[in-house]
Amino acid sequence: xQSVAQPEDQVNVAExxxxxxxxxxxVSGNPYLFWYVQYPNRGLQFLLKYITGDNLVxxxxxxEAEFNKSQTSFHLKKPSALVSDSALYFCAVRSxxxxxxxxxxxxxxxxxx
Amino acid sequence: NAGxxxxxxxxxxxxxxxxxxxxxxxxxxxxMSWYRQDPGMGLRLIHYSVGAGITDQGxxxxxxxxxxxxxxxxxxxxxxxxxxxxxxxxxxxxxxxTSGRGDNEQFFGPGxxxxxx
Numbered sequence: 440x441q442s443v444a445q446p447e448d449q450v451n452v453a454e455x456x457x458x459x460x461x462x463x464x465x466v467s468g469n470p471y472l473f474w475y476v477q478y479p480n481r482g483l484q485f486l487l488k489y490i491t492g493d494n495l496v497x498x499x500x501x502x503e504a505e506f507n508k509s510q511t512s513f514h515l516k517k518p519s520a521l522v523s524d525s526a527l528y529f530c531a532v533r534s535x536x537x538x539x540x541x542x543x544x545x546x547x548x549x550x551x552x
Numbered sequence: 553n554a555g556x557x558x559x560x561x562x563x564x565x566x567x568x569x570x571x572x573x574x575x576x577x578x579x580x581x582x583x584m585s586w587y588r589q590d591p592g593m594g595l596r597l598i599h600y601s602v603g604a605g606i607t608d609q610g611x612x613x614x615x616x617x618x619x620x621x622x623x624x625x626x627x628x629x630x631x632x633x634x635x636x637x638x639x640x641x642x643x644x645x646x647x648x649x650t651s652g653r654g655d656n657e658q659f660f661g662p663g664x665x666x667x668x669x
Binding site for chain 1: 556583585587592593594595596597600602610611642644646648649655656657658659660661662663
């Protein structure tokens with residue numbers, strides 16, 4: 440069965456420092472992977488996706504994600520964190536059909552001034 | 553464009569009551585879906601639709617019904633509310649598959665917070 444894990448409930452980063460939010464996955468076949476972000480009292484917003492090809496995927500708001508097939512990981516990264524990046528981040532994997540996603544439990548990112 | 557809209561924003565029900573959560577989108581998206589979000593569990597797919605007149609079950613469909621009579625609207629019905637259905641419900645929509653580009657991004661509504669007593 441397809442699954443996705445986000446091992447950290449919360450990540451704390453100082454503004455200006457690089458950030459990483461971790462995600463590992465388990466799928467049969469080629470993975471379709473996604474990152475979404477949820478700001479307080481809002482719906483989720485799409486950040487980026489991996490289909491195939493380059494292992495470094497660039498997305499919205501300066502975020503990027505690194506796909507690593509051997510480690511079955513898809514970590515979200517940003518070179519310099521902003522306070523406004525503070526939000527709940529979800530990793531997701533496609534399971535069983537078009538846009539049928541399994542989401543991780545989410546990682547809360549807190550960026551401190 | 554208003555995007556994806558959901559009503560109501562908040563609702564409190566008693567066990568056994570029924571209600572309909574409304575979802576509408578004005579982006580002419582073929583694909584629509586309903587998720588529930590529970591603490592520590594991420595989002596789980598309840599039902600989805602690939603176009604008007606076509607619906608199917610997701611991961612947690614029990615206790616919920618859907619219909620899709622128009623492209624724009626995708627209501628979610630709770631037939632007999634139970635405390636286990638206390639959750640935040642999100643509706644999402646996207647274009648259908650575009651060849652070679654994988655799954656299209658989903659646009660989410662602001663959510664409905666439901667409490668069942």
